Amino acid sequence: MNIISARNLALWYGDNKALKEVSISIPEKSITAFIGPSGCGKSTFLKTLNRMNDLVLSVRIEGTVEYAGKNIFDPSVDVNELRREVGMVFQKPNPFPMSIYDNIAYGPRTHGITNKARLDEIVEKSLRDAAIWEEVKDRLKKNALGLSGGQQQRLCIARALAVEPKVLLMDEPTSALDPISTSRIEELAEELKEKYTIVMVTHNMQQAVRISDYTAFFLLGELVEFGETEKLFSQPMDKRTEDYITGRFG
Amino acid sequence: MANKATAFLIGWRIEMKKTKIIENIIHGIFLILGLITVASVLLITIYLVIAGIPAIREIGFFKFLFGKNWASTAAEPVFGILPFILTSVYGTAGAIVLGVPIGFFTAVYLSKIATGKMRETMEAAVSLLAGIPSVVYGLVGMLVLVPGIRKIFHVPDGASLLAAIIILAIMILPSIIKVSITALDAVPKEYEEASLALGATPIETYFRVSVPAAKSGIAAAVVLGVGRAIGEAMAVMMVSGNVPNMPSLFQSVRFLTTAVASEMAYSSGLQQQALFSIALVLFFFIMLINVTLNFFMKKEGKEA
Incomplete structure (x- = not known):
């Protein structure tokens, strides 16, 4: 089952064409990795999937992205509801400057949950799912900015989980973290794919090999190759993919 | 070599x-x-x-600070400055109640919502407002506000505490808006992105993430406004009637600042010394405001 399908998706920043007719279908409850050199459009494409690119003033998009059977650019789509279902974790951990509890409760409160017991339950469940509950359960009222970088990133994942998304978009979630924190996030991603669809941009090809089920290789705004990770890395179809994964450029 | x-x-x-x-x-x-x-x-x-x-x-300390009558030129002069203190406090409080919401929402609009030409134009207007001399505010107040209040509220004289409050509220707008904008602009984009990515609307994001993150700076803006309002003399003198009454919204009143300014030219002896004492009281208020301001500024510095 595919959960997200892009068809001939093209995107311009002003006059600069950043994505060239990308078509891809992302299978649900799996990890899909986007790889490619800097500026290849992989992050841009990721941000298109929950319409975070709308925030850029000069952006223009053509083509369609179907999520749950509906084109997300259709005027009838509620972009806030889309973003609730297609959550996002950013490159730099960005917890709000408030308590750990309030960070997690932010999303549910925004969507109208005010019952204290219900919020407590969501906070605990989200933190458990993000494998950080044991570390923070005694200091939920403390400011989240006091956590380490790796803990902050898992907190951000917990925060994203708290609104019960179907898809989690992760934009190089470990690039600002040390190796130990990185491996914890990777383990977490592998656990989370039982329940969620994960799409992860990564700079690190080993990371893609380690945790992803499917890999998409982007180059100069073009989706060069997409397939099962194992296959893409062992028998790439395209010469450019082969050059990239064998380290000839990028 | x-x-x-x-x-x-x-x-x-x-x-x-x-x-x-x-x-x-x-x-x-x-x-x-x-x-x-x-x-x-x-x-x-x-x-x-x-x-x-x-x-x-x-x-006498208490007679001076809490005396309700000021008759400095009477045969038996009385020097009680409670009317001035209360007028200054009420006037400033009124200006804050009126000016802070306007200034705050303007700042949120300019920092987060307005773009390009709109923001440029409005910010230029705010800067211009800051540059207008207070005597001009007073003049416009005398010509427009005072008669306006007289007609709208059917009071014998429009020169009143209310007129002073309205003038002060406008005068403190630039400081409140500019300092708040600076604080709101400094909120990291990442916070706002995180909120939007959770499905919050832009307005929810501004008020539940951006404003709380900038709260120390906004508090500093308000305190700065208080300082500006309590220290203003010229404009309020021109619209408040300058009579040492206990403060009441539609009555002519006299502020701490205007009490000093209006009598200093012809004062002598104890009267003149009493005016210096009023200045000292005013100075004490300003010091208090400065300490508060420093507190918020330091907090802002730590949070950033």
Whole structure:
């Protein structure tokens, strides 16, 4: 089952064409990795999937992205509801400057949950799912900015989980973290794919090999190759993919 | 060859020494220039205390501060400044109640919602508002506000506390707006992105993430507005009627600042000393505001 399908998706920043007719279908409850050199459009494409690119003033998009059977650019789509279902974790951990509890409760409160017991339950469940509950359960009222970088990133994942998304978009979630924190996030991603669809941009090809089920290789705004990770890395179809994964450029 | 090198070294050393001396002299000049400010503050403080204390002693601390009557030129002069203190406090509070919501929402709009030309134009207008001399505010107040209040509320005289409050509210807008904008602009984009990515609307994001993250700066903006309002003399003198009544919204009143300004020219003896004491009380309020402001600024610095 595919959960997200892009068809001939093209995107311009002003006059600069950043994505060239990308078509891809992302299978649900799996990890899909986007790889490619800097500026290849992989992050841009990721941000298109929950319409975070709308925030850029000069952006223009053509083509369609179907999520749950509906084109997300259709005027009838509620972009806030889309973003609730297609959550996002950013490159730099960005917890709000408030308590750990309030960070997690932010999303549910925004969507109208005010019952204290219900919020407590969501906070605990989200933190458990993000494998950080044991570390923070005694200091939920403390400011989240006091956590380490790796803990902050898992907190951000917990925060994203708290609104019960179907898809989690992760934009190089470990690039600002040390190796130990990185491996914890990777383990977490592998656990989370039982329940969620994960799409992860990564700079690190080993990371893609380690945790992803499917890999998409982007180059100069073009989706060069997409397939099962194992296959893409062992028998790439395209010469450019082969050059990239064998380290000839990028 | 060796001689040449030695000569060069000696020359270089002399050059270095010269540079160092010049550096020190310039440092000294800067220090003296900097001390001028400090000395001014110190001198004003000391002078105000010396000049302000005698009248308070003579009149009596409580009689002076809490006396409800001010009749400085009567045959039996009475010096009670409670009307001035309360007028200044009420006037400032009123200006804050009226001005802060307007200024705050304007700042949120300009920092987060308005783009391009709109923001440019409105910010230019705010800057212009800050640059208008207070006597002009007073003049416009006299010509528009005072008659307006008289007609709308059917009171005998429009020159009142209400007129002063409205003028002050407008006068404090620029400080509130500009400082709040600075604080709101400094909120990291990442916070707002995180909120939007959770499905919050832009407005929810501004009020539940951006504003709380900028709260110290916004508080500083409000305190700055308080300082501006309590220290203003000219404009309020022109629209408030300048009569030492206990404050009431539609009555002519006199502020701490205007009490000093309006009598100083012809005062003498105890009356003049009492005016110095009023200045001292005003100075005390300003100090209090400054301490509060510093507190918020430091907090803002720590949070950033």
